[in-house]
Amino acid sequence: MGRHNKLNKGQQRRVRQNMQKRLATREIKAEAEWSADQLGSMESATVISRFGQHADIETSDGEILRCNMRRTAGSLVTGDFVAFRRAPQNEKGLQGVIEAVEERTSLLTRPDMYDGIKPVAANIDQIFVVSSPLPAFSSQIIDRYLVACEDIGIRPVIVLNKADLLDDTIRPYIEERLDVYRKIGYQVAMVSAAKASGIDQLTELMADNVSIFVGQSGVGKSSLVNTILPQADIVTADVSSNSGLGQHTTTVARLHRLPNNAALIDSPGIREFGLWHIEADKVTWAFRDFRPFIGGCKFRDCKHLTDPGCALQQAVLEEKLDAERLENYHRIIDSLEKK
Numbered sequence: 001m002g003r004h005n006k007l008n009k010g011q012q013r014r015v016r017q018n019m020q021k022r023l024a025t026r027e028i029k030a031e032a033e034w035s036a037d038q039l040g041s042m043e044s045a046t047v048i049s050r051f052g053q054h055a056d057i058e059t060s061d062g063e064i065l066r067c068n069m070r071r072t073a074g075s076l077v078t079g080d081f082v083a084f085r086r087a088p089q090n091e092k093g094l095q096g097v098i099e100a101v102e103e104r105t106s107l108l109t110r111p112d113m114y115d116g117i118k119p120v121a122a123n124i125d126q127i128f129v130v131s132s133p134l135p136a137f138s139s140q141i142i143d144r145y146l147v148a149c150e151d152i153g154i155r156p157v158i159v160l161n162k163a164d165l166l167d168d169t170i171r172p173y174i175e176e177r178l179d180v181y182r183k184i185g186y187q188v189a190m191v192s193a194a195k196a197s198g199i200d201q202l203t204e205l206m207a208d209n210v211s212i213f214v215g216q217s218g219v220g221k222s223s224l225v226n227t228i229l230p231q232a233d234i235v236t237a238d239v240s241s242n243s244g245l246g247q248h249t250t251t252v253a254r255l256h257r258l259p260n261n262a263a264l265i266d267s268p269g270i271r272e273f274g275l276w277h278i279e280a281d282k283v284t285w286a287f288r289d290f291r292p293f294i295g296g297c298k299f300r301d302c303k304h305l306t307d308p309g310c311a312l313q314q315a316v317l318e319e320k321l322d323a324e325r326l327e328n329y330h331r332i333i334d335s336l337e338k339k
């Protein structure tokens with residue numbers, strides 16, 4: 001289907017060379033039941049979803065095949081471009097073997113308390129940071145995602161879903177926050193999966209790109225995919241009435257094709273988004289709205305708290321910088337120090 005399925009000449013050559021290297025150093029035994037000479041010739045595909053030692057891949061004809069992965073193929077995530085070989089027949093639900101993974105143009109990771117840094121998706125062009133009024137809107141989580149996006153150099157889009165739930169108590173605050181992001185220069189979209197409102201604007205932003213929905217569990221990422229692409233028919237679940245939090249319904253990232261040459265990845269929701277894999281200086285830089293003032297502080301090692309002559313604090317006083325952004329910044333820096 002899309003341009004992303006095709007390996008160019010150089011890539012094909014690299015894949016072949018890597019294969020030959022491996023063939024030379026060790027005999028390849030398929031972890032599936034096939035010997036190397038039973039498998040078809042090398043083809044390219046995109047990883048749709050990954051489950052343990054298996055992955056669903058999409059071939060250049062749009063066919064979905066479940067494959068085994070060679071241990072030598074390295075780590076694999078949704079969005080990866082791979083080289084695979086077809087099996088002679090479907091065996092135990094498996095239809096081929098993934099031999100190699102293409103170099104990635106981007107990789108979104110998230111720190112996991114148990115597993116360390118976990119890759120979420122590869123080769124994405126933009127990240128839709130989805131929030132909602134329920135679970136409660138959190139500018140802290142949005143700012144954490146924005147730091148991660150700046151760090152890996154991927155364009156973020158801020159999405160407020162469940163706009164149908166905005167009432168007079170919460171609407172003014174959320175609109176104020178969204179305005180802050182607009183002023184910084186971020187794309188913002190207010191949508192409702194339930195009412196199918198704002199969806200055209202959203203899909204226009206996705207055209208010709210690979211996009212991913214990220215955000216807290218329960219904000220409606222899968223519901224949005226279902227509204228955009230009804231045949232996706234993803235399972236969704238109510239936000240818990242006790243905690244007001246999502247139930248972690250989606251457990252693996254999955255890539256969906258949209259008609260406008262777009263790919264959209266639904267990802268599992270998070271409870272917290274840690275940033276302890278990013279240096280403090282990088283965090284400061286990632287707050288783009290701070291950049292005009294950085295370097296203007298009296299002291300080089302200014303912590304931008306109560307230090308005299310702090311250009312950031314001054315900018316907040318003069319309403320040139322948003323106070324909540326500076327607060328969120330300090331909460332992120334504090335969490336790095338406690339790691």
Ligand SMILES: Nc1nc2c(ncn2[C@@H]2O[C@H](COP(=O)(O)OP(=O)(O)OP(=O)(O)O)[C@@H](O)[C@H]2O)c(=O)[nH]1
Nearest residue numbers: 193194218220221222223236237238248249250269
């Ligand atoms: N009122 C309203 N409810 C919505 C909207 N979008 C989603 N919901 C509801 O929010 C709940 C959570 O939706 P999901 O789509 O499962 O949320 P998710 O972000 O995919 O959650 P995880 O898979 O756990 O990360 C469901 O009960 C949805 O029906 C919306 O626009 N308005």
Ligand SMILES: [Mg+2]
Nearest residue numbers: 221222249250
């Ligand atoms: Mg979901």
Ligand SMILES: [Zn+2]
Nearest residue numbers: 297302304310
């Ligand atoms: Zn300062």
